[in-house]
Amino acid sequence: MVHQRRWLVWWPFAFALIPLALTLAIVFTLLRASDLQDFGWSFWGLDVSNYGILVYVTGSFLTAVPALLFAMVIGLGIAIASTTYLPRFLAAVLDPVVDLLAGIPSIVYGIWGYFIVAPFFGKNVFTWTAIHLAWIPGFKPTHDSSLPLIATGDGLALAIIILTLMILPITTLLMRDALQAVPRDLWESGLALGATRWEVTRRVAVPHAKRGVWGAAFLGFGRAIGETVAVFMVIDQASKLPTNVYDGTSTMASLIIGSIDSAMELNPSGVTELHFLCELAIVLLLITLAVNVAGRWMIRRTYTEVAGL
Amino acid sequence: MATSTPLAGLAPEDILTLDRSGHVRRRVAFDRAVGWLLPLLFAVAIVPIGWLLYYIGSQALPGFTVAVITTNPSGATGGLYAPLVGSLTILAVATGVAILFGFLGGLVTSEYLSDQWAGWVRISANVMVGTPAIIVGLFGYLAFVIYFHWGLSLAASGLTLGVFMTPYVFRATDIAYGSVPPHIREAALGSGARPRQYLIRVASAIAFPQVLGGIFLAMAIGVGETAPLYLTTTAVELPPTGLFQPVSALSLYIWSGFQAGYILPSAIRLAFQAAFLLLVIVIGLNILVRLIVARSRRRLQGLFQ
Numbered sequence: 001m002v003h004q005r006r007w008l009v010w011w012p013f014a015f016a017l018i019p020l021a022l023t024l025a026i027v028f029t030l031l032r033a034s035d036l037q038d039f040g041w042s043f044w045g046l047d048v049s050n051y052g053i054l055v056y057v058t059g060s061f062l063t064a065v066p067a068l069l070f071a072m073v074i075g076l077g078i079a080i081a082s083t084t085y086l087p088r089f090l091a092a093v094l095d096p097v098v099d100l101l102a103g104i105p106s107i108v109y110g111i112w113g114y115f116i117v118a119p120f121f122g123k124n125v126f127t128w129t130a131i132h133l134a135w136i137p138g139f140k141p142t143h144d145s146s147l148p149l150i151a152t153g154d155g156l157a158l159a160i161i162i163l164t165l166m167i168l169p170i171t172t173l174l175m176r177d178a179l180q181a182v183p184r185d186l187w188e189s190g191l192a193l194g195a196t197r198w199e200v201t202r203r204v205a206v207p208h209a210k211r212g213v214w215g216a217a218f219l220g221f222g223r224a225i226g227e228t229v230a231v232f233m234v235i236d237q238a239s240k241l242p243t244n245v246y247d248g249t250s251t252m253a254s255l256i257i258g259s260i261d262s263a264m265e266l267n268p269s270g271v272t273e274l275h276f277l278c279e280l281a282i283v284l285l286l287i288t289l290a291v292n293v294a295g296r297w298m299i300r301r302t303y304t305e306v307a308g309l
Numbered sequence: 310m311a312t313s314t315p316l317a318g319l320a321p322e323d324i325l326t327l328d329r330s331g332h333v334r335r336r337v338a339f340d341r342a343v344g345w346l347l348p349l350l351f352a353v354a355i356v357p358i359g360w361l362l363y364y365i366g367s368q369a370l371p372g373f374t375v376a377v378i379t380t381n382p383s384g385a386t387g388g389l390y391a392p393l394v395g396s397l398t399i400l401a402v403a404t405g406v407a408i409l410f411g412f413l414g415g416l417v418t419s420e421y422l423s424d425q426w427a428g429w430v431r432i433s434a435n436v437m438v439g440t441p442a443i444i445v446g447l448f449g450y451l452a453f454v455i456y457f458h459w460g461l462s463l464a465a466s467g468l469t470l471g472v473f474m475t476p477y478v479f480r481a482t483d484i485a486y487g488s489v490p491p492h493i494r495e496a497a498l499g500s501g502a503r504p505r506q507y508l509i510r511v512a513s514a515i516a517f518p519q520v521l522g523g524i525f526l527a528m529a530i531g532v533g534e535t536a537p538l539y540l541t542t543t544a545v546e547l548p549p550t551g552l553f554q555p556v557s558a559l560s561l562y563i564w565s566g567f568q569a570g571y572i573l574p575s576a577i578r579l580a581f582q583a584a585f586l587l588l589v590i591v592i593g594l595n596i597l598v599r600l601i602v603a604r605s606r607r608r609l610q611g612l613f614q
Contacts, residue, residue, distance in 0.1 A: 015413040016422055019434040019476050022410075026440070026448040033451040074353050081347035090348075096599070098354045103595045104361065105533025106442075107563045108584045112361045114567060115577070165357050172354075196340035219439065226441025229535045233567055253443045257536055260450075278447070285444050292439035296432060 027285065034278035043279070048239045051276050053252070053283060055241055060251040060284075062156060062242065063231060064224035067163035068171075071220055074164070075171035076206075076213070083179045084201055095176070102169035110233030113162045114154060118234060121161070122153025126246055138245050150246045157245040159235040163224050171220040174299065178212020179205055211298045218295030222288045228253040252284045362588070368578070369585035377582055382546050382562070385569065385576035389583055394548040395557040396587075399467050400532050406471025407478045407527055412520065414475075415482025420508060431483065437476040445473045446537035454541055463549050463556040466542040473537055474527040481523020485516035518605030522598045529594035533587055535560040559583040 045052035078098060082091040130150050134140040141150055182205045190200035206213070236248030237258050250258070256277050263273040380388035418430045449469025459465045489512045497507040538558050544565055549556040566573075566580020 012413070012417045012421065015410070016417040016426070016430045018410045018414040019430065019437045019479060022472055022475065023433060023437050023440070025452070026444060029448050029452050029456075030444075033455075074350055077347050077350040078354070081350060085344040086348055094348075094351050094355075097351070097358060100358055100592070100595070101354055103529060103591050104358075105535070105560065105587055105591060107533065107535040107560050108361070108365065108588060111563055111567055111580060111584055112364060116360075116364050165354075168354060196336050198340040198343045199336070222439045226439070226443065228441065228443040229539075229564070253441055256443050256447060257539065260447075260540060264450075278451070281444050281447050284441065288439055288441055288444075289436060292436045293432070295439075296435045 023289075027282070030278045030282050030285070034275050034282065037272070037275040037279070039276065039279070046241070051272075053280055055239060056250055056252045056255050056280065057283070058241060059235075059249040060225050060253070062249065063159045063163055063235070063251055064221055066160045067167060067224050068217065068221050070160070070164040071167045071171045071224075072213075072217055075168055075216065075220075076175055078168075078172050079175040079179050080201055080206075082176060084197055084205070098169050098172050101165060102173075106166070106227065106230045107233075109162055109166060110230035113158060113230060113234040117162070118153030118158055119151075120153070121158060122151040126150050126153060126157060130246065140244060141246065142243050146246075154234050154236040155246045155248050156235065156242045159231050159251075160245075162230055162234050163227060166227060166230060167220045167223045170223055171216045174216035174219060175209065175213055178209035178216070178299075181212070182208045215295045215298035218291050218298060222291040222295065225251070225291070226253055226284070226288050228257050232257050252280055256281060256284075365581060365584050365588060368581035372578065373582060373585070378586070381548070382557075382579065385573045385579060387546075387579075389559065389562065389579065389586060391546055391548045392544070392557040392559045392562045392583060393586060395463075395545075396532060396559045396590075398463060398549050399470060399538065399542070399556060399558055400528060402463065402467025403470035403474055403531055404524065404528055406468055407474035407531075408524060410471070411475040411478025411527075412482050412524075415479045416486060418479075419483045419486035420512070427483075431480075434476045434479045434483070438480065440473075441536075442473060442534050443536040443540075445469060446540040448472070449537055450540040459553055461541060461543045461555045462553045463542065464552045466538050466556065466558075469537045469541045470531050470534065473534065474531045477527035477530060478520075478524055481526065482516075482520050485519035485523065486512055488519070489515050515609060518601050518608075522601045522605075525594050525598045525601070529591050529598070532594070533560065533591050535564055539564060559587045563587070 039051045042050040042052050044054060046054045048055050082095055086094065127147060127150055129139055130141045130147060141147065186204050186208060187200055190204045191197070195203070231251055232254035235250065235254055237250055237254055238248040239250050239255065240248075242249040259273060260277065263270050263277055377388040378393055379390055381391045382389060414430075414434075418427050418434075422430060446469060449465060449472065453459050453465035453468055454461060457465075493511060493515065494507060497511045498504070502511065538560060542558065542561070543555045544557045544561040545555045546557070560583070562583040563580045566576045566578075566583070569576035569580075
């Protein structure tokens with residue numbers, strides 16, 4: 001009887017372990033499906049025909065890091081504007097617009113990016129930068145004759161732009177939360193000492209919200225590196241390192257969705273490819289897990305329940 | 310804090326007349342300039358949103374008739390009845406899974422676990438929120454489609470999407486029950502309620518709107534996902550017939566419209582109409598969440614004093 005009671009009391013606790021169990025199930029399934037196939041040292045190399053992942057890792061970082069930088073700078077500006085400078089009614093109208101960016105599905109960004117932003121930026125921006133900003137490393141086209149190709153627009157630069165838009169809401173929101181949590185006392189003592197709003201923001205509020213800013217950077221990076229469909233659609237998917245910013249390349253996530261079809265046909269080469277994709281997915285998962293743990297540890301506890309970030 | 314002047318009590322002009330070197334004047338001017346320039350950054354968010362909504366609308370709305378949502382697709386022509394019903398069916402299955410796992414998990418974490426254990430569980434839930442959708446999709450493909458032999462099916466895609474949505478519902482539930490003020494609990498238990506009565510009749514009544522908001526939010530995030538569905542089901546032209554039959558989805562039609570590229574204009578038209586429907590569903594759900602959260606806040610204002 002007592003045993004039964006104890007069991008009744010304890011079994012619901014199993015439900016609390018669900019997130020952990022699901023994460024472990026994902027890792028376990030990927031490990032099993034990869035068959036722990038040993039690709040040797042070439043796995044950590046640049047040779048894509050020999051199952052090297054370094055090209056894809058590089059591609060992921062080349063898209064995620066610049067996108068994160070842009071999103072952090074713009075997001076910090078928006079967060080400061082909305083918490084410090086804008087009248088409350090205006091902030092109440094404008095903040096939801098940024099949140100709306102988070103709600104738009106990845107694939108809608110992709111189709112919009114591919115069919116309209118790509119030709120627009122290709123013709124109006126990238127063609128111009130290819131001619132006038134060619135002195136910046138990476139902005140010089142490979143040949144002068146590649147201008148028509150640049151005018152189609154899809155490639156690394158466009159992927160960075162679309163990714164920036166996609167992670168802008170998460171960085172903005174987390175930094176806004178952090179800035180809003182700065183105690184009123186600090187603000188008022190700063191103002192009472194004669195500092196302007198900008199000086200208080202720069203010397204008091206932002207340093208106080210430092211953890212939140214770092215957390216936003218980590219979580220935004222985790223988002224950016226895992227983004228799949230939209231990146232695949234605008235990056236001009238190709239398994240090679242880009243030679244310049246207009247060139248096509250591939251991220252880890254976009255490679256998985258791009259080559260899963262051929263891996264699904266379970267012929268001998270497909271099986272090897274599936275093993276490779278699983279091992280690549282494990283690497284990607286480990287990166288996102290590490291980044292997310294770091295980010296959450298920075299923020300500890302925030303209440304961004306409306307945006308669900 | 311936003312509206313107070315830098316030098317409260319004194320008019321700025323008084324200070325500025327004493328400011329011989331112009332140092333204060335420069336600082337105040339810089340502050341004003343920042344106040345005008347920083348809000349312009351909102352354009353980075355507003356312009357793309359407007360551009361995207363306008364473009365999708367302008368591509369989808371001409372020729373958008375009732376027939377689009379009442380007829381099945383055939384090849385690259387026809388309507389979007391099957392994908393629409395398919396998307397909603399997958400979403401229903403996934404929401405069921407997410408509520409079963411996420412709600413119960415969040416409830417237990419918030420109400421029963423000690424703070425230390427709850428901390429660990431919360432970290433794992435938070436980390437799982439950040440798992441890329443493609444990895445959840447790959448997991449669903451390997452586990453459900455291959456090992457369980459379900460094939461590309463409604464069951465596989467619903468369960469995969471459910472796994473993806475679970476941590477969102479989990480966190481929303483945890484936060485909702487955790488934000489019930491302790492004095493309410495003390496009052497309920499002190500006036501003789503059993504723990505279970507407190508949980509069902511008091512705490513749930515207060516937390517319910519927030520949980521509901523979280524569920525709708527998870528639905529808004531889940532319905533637009535493509536990667537998990539692309540790996541676990543395939544675009545068919547008829548509405549779902551059974552749990553282990555393939556089922557179509559709106560996002561898959563957008564995907565195939567993109568793959569058809571510029572070659573098939575009708576496939577692109579279908580893709581934009583699917584994108585439009587998806588946007589209507591997602592934005593509708595988002596507005597619903599805001600209404601629910603705002604209403605519950607207003608109703609419960611007195612509780613939190």
